[in-house]
Amino acid sequence: MADGARWADNGGRGLVDGRGPDGGHADAVLLGFARALRAADVDASTERVHAFLGAVDELRPGMRADVYWAGRLTLCGGRDDLERYERVFAAYFGDRAPAGHRAAATPPPRLRLVVREGPAPGTAARGEEEQVPPAAALASASEVLRHRDVADLDPVERAQLRRLLAAFALRGEVRRSARRRPARRGEVDPHRTVRELLRRGGEPARLLRHKRADRPRRIVLLVDISGSMAPYADALLRFAHAAARGSRTEVFTIGTRLTRVTRELSHRDPDLAMTALAEAVPDWRGGTRLGELLREFLDRWGQRGMARGAVVVLLSDGWERGDPELLGAQMRRLRRLAHRVIWANPRKARPGYAPLAAGMAAALPSVDAFVEGHSLAALERLAAVVRGARPAPVEGADRA
Template sequence: MSDNQGALPENILHFARALRDAGLPVGPGGVLDAVAAIEATGFGEKQDFRAALHAVFVKKHEHTLLFDQVFDIYWKRKGFLEKLIAMMSPQARPDAKPKKADAGATRVADALFKNSARQDEKPKPSLDLDARLTMSAAEILQNRDFAQMSADEIARARALIARLAMPNDRRATRRYAPSRSGARVDPRRSFRGSLRGVIDLEFRARVHRPPPVVALCDISGSMAEYTRLFLHFLHALGENRRVSTFLFGTRLTNVTRAMRRRDPDDALAHCSAEVKDWSGGTRISASLHAFNHDWSRRVLGQGAIVLLFTDGLERDGIEGLAGEMQRLHMSCRRLIWLNPLLRFDGFSAKAQGFRAMLPHVDEFRPIHSLASMAELARALSDAAAAADPRAWLKAAGY
C-alpha cells in the first residue's frame, strides 16, 4: 500500500470499532477484508465505498439499518468522507497528515473510546409495577432487570433445574453414521476392511438427535414470576439442542442469542437488557402474528416443537387469535401450551381467549412449579403422555 493511503486503514479500523460498539459482530479479519475491498473498488464514488464496506461488514439483513446509521454518522460528519476522497485522489498531495478519527466529540467518537461515564451507569433499581390483569393504555417501557432474583432463590432454582432430567426425545435424522448394528451396509468401511483381510461387513445407522425447540414466552405482569424460572429451564434445555427463545408482552423480541451465553444468570441479564416491555400488558394475537410472519419460516424447520408459555389472557380483543394459532399449529410438529393458571383447582377454560386457542394446540399443561417442569420434561421424551386439550374444552361445556 502506498504512503498516501496510510489514513484509510486506520479510519476503517476506527469505523469497524464504531460498528462493533453499535452491536455488529465485526472481527479483526473484517478490517483486513474491508481494506482489501476498498483497494479493489478504488476510492471514488461514495456510493460504491458504502456498498463495498457493507458487503464486508454486514452479515445479517437486520444489521443493514445499524450499518447505515453508523456509516452516516461516521463518514458524513463534516464532509469527512469528501475530504478523504480528495486526499486519496491522485491529484491532491497529502500535505497535512490526516487527523485521527477522534477529531470531533461526536457520539461515535464517544462510543469508540468507552469512557468511564458509560461504565458508571448502573442499572437503575427496577420499578415493579404490578400490572396483573390490568393493561395500562401506554406500553410500560421499562428496563426491568430480571436477573434480580434473590441469591437464595437463584441457587435453589438452579440446583433443582440442573438436576431435572432433561427430555430424551431423539428423532431420526437423515444423516448416517458408522454403527455396529445398523440397517445399511457401509460400503466404504467394508471395502477398506476387506483389503486388510477382514471379510466382515460394516454397517451404518441413522443419527438420532433431539429436535429443535422454539419457546414463545409471555412476559406480561401476570406471568413475569413464572417466566424467570422458565427461562432457566430453557437454558438447561439448550445444552443439547437448538432452542430459539422469543419473549413477548406487547411486542415480540428474539432473545435466542442472549440465551446462548453459558452462564444462565448472565444469559438472563442479557435478555432483560434486550426486552423493553417487561411486565407490561400482553398482545398475544399481535405477537403471534409477528412470529408467524417474521420468524416461523426461519426457526420452525427440522421438525421443531413449539412451547407456548402464556396464561392466554388476551387483553387486546381476540379477533384473529384463532387464525394465528391455527397458522402456528400448522407450521410446527408439536405445539404445547404451558399455562401457569392451570395450578388452580377450579380452573375452567371459560375465557374467550382459551376457546380461541385450545382447539389449535396439541397439548395443554400446567407450568407453575418445579414438579410441573419435570412433568414437561417427561412429556417431551414421551409423546404418549399427551395432555389432551379437548378435555378442558369439554369440561368447560364447549
C-alpha cells in the first residue's frame, strides 16, 4: 500500500496498514468489507471494489477516515446505499472512538488491519500521532468471524456477529411483472400517447413508451427453533429480522407449533424485535414436527397465495419427530406452489456430513438448493441464492 506503512506497537503482530509477512492481508480484509456491503444490498460491483482498493492504496490506509471516504465515494452507487454503508462500516470496523479518547490496547493474537483516526483539522501532531485504540477497528477479526461456526462463538463474538447481521438485507429474485410503467425505451404506450395528443389539441407529440416492471418475488422464511437448533436460533432469527425489513417477506417459526412472527420482527431495532418474538413464540427448544407444521402452513397460508410463486427458505437441521413420509409429501406439495425451495442446514458444513436424518432425506428430493447456514459467510451465500444465484445441483433432487 502507501509508503507510510508501519507496524502497530504490539510486538510486531498487528499492522497499521496490513502489509507484512502474509502479504495481501489488507486486501483480503477490504474485500471482506466489500462482501459485507453486498450482503447489505449495496451494489458494490467488481469495478467499484477495484476502484476502492486503488483509492485506499493512494491514500493513507492506516487512517480510518481515509478508508471510510475511499469506500463511501467508490462503493456507494446512490443515496439509498449511504445508510447501509454507514451501518456496515460501523459493524465491520467498529464504532468510532470519541475524539481525544485513549484506551489501552490489548495485543492482538494475529495479523490484523487496524484503521486509525488522523489528527483533527488544524491540530498539529505533537510527538507521536494521536491514535484511536486498535479495538476501534479490528477488521481482520470481522473477516475471521465471517467463517466461524455460530455455535462456537463466545459472547463478545456473538455481539459482533449481531452488529454485522443488523446490516444485512435480503431481496427476492426479480420477476417480470404484468404491470407496465412509463419508460424512455420500450413499446409505445397508446393510451398515454393519445391522451397527450388530445391535451395538445391534436398537435404532433412525442411517442410515449412503457415497459413491464421488475418486481422482487415474495420470500417466506421457516425458521426451526427446536432444541437441536438452539445454538443457531438467535443468529438465524436475526437474519430473518434483517429480511423482514422488506415489504414482501414473511417469517414463521417451527418447532412443536407454527407461529407467524412477521409483525414481531417489524421492529427496526433488532433487540426489541427479539424481545417481542420471545414473548410471541411458546415452543422454544422443544421437538420438531416438520411434516405436520408444513402441512398447516400450506393449508392456512401457502395454498391461499403466500407460497405461490415465492422463494421459500427452510432453516433447519432436518430432525423430524413425526412421520418422514408426511414431510416428503408436503415438500412435494410446496414445490408445486413455490418458485424455488431452498433448505439451509447449519449441520451441512460439518466434516463427513451426509443427509441421513429421516426428515432431511425425505425432504431433499423436493429441494432446489441445499446450502449451509452455520456462519455469516454461509448466510451471505444463502442471500445470494435467494436473489437468484445458482448453487451446485442438489444430489438426489427430483428434476421434474
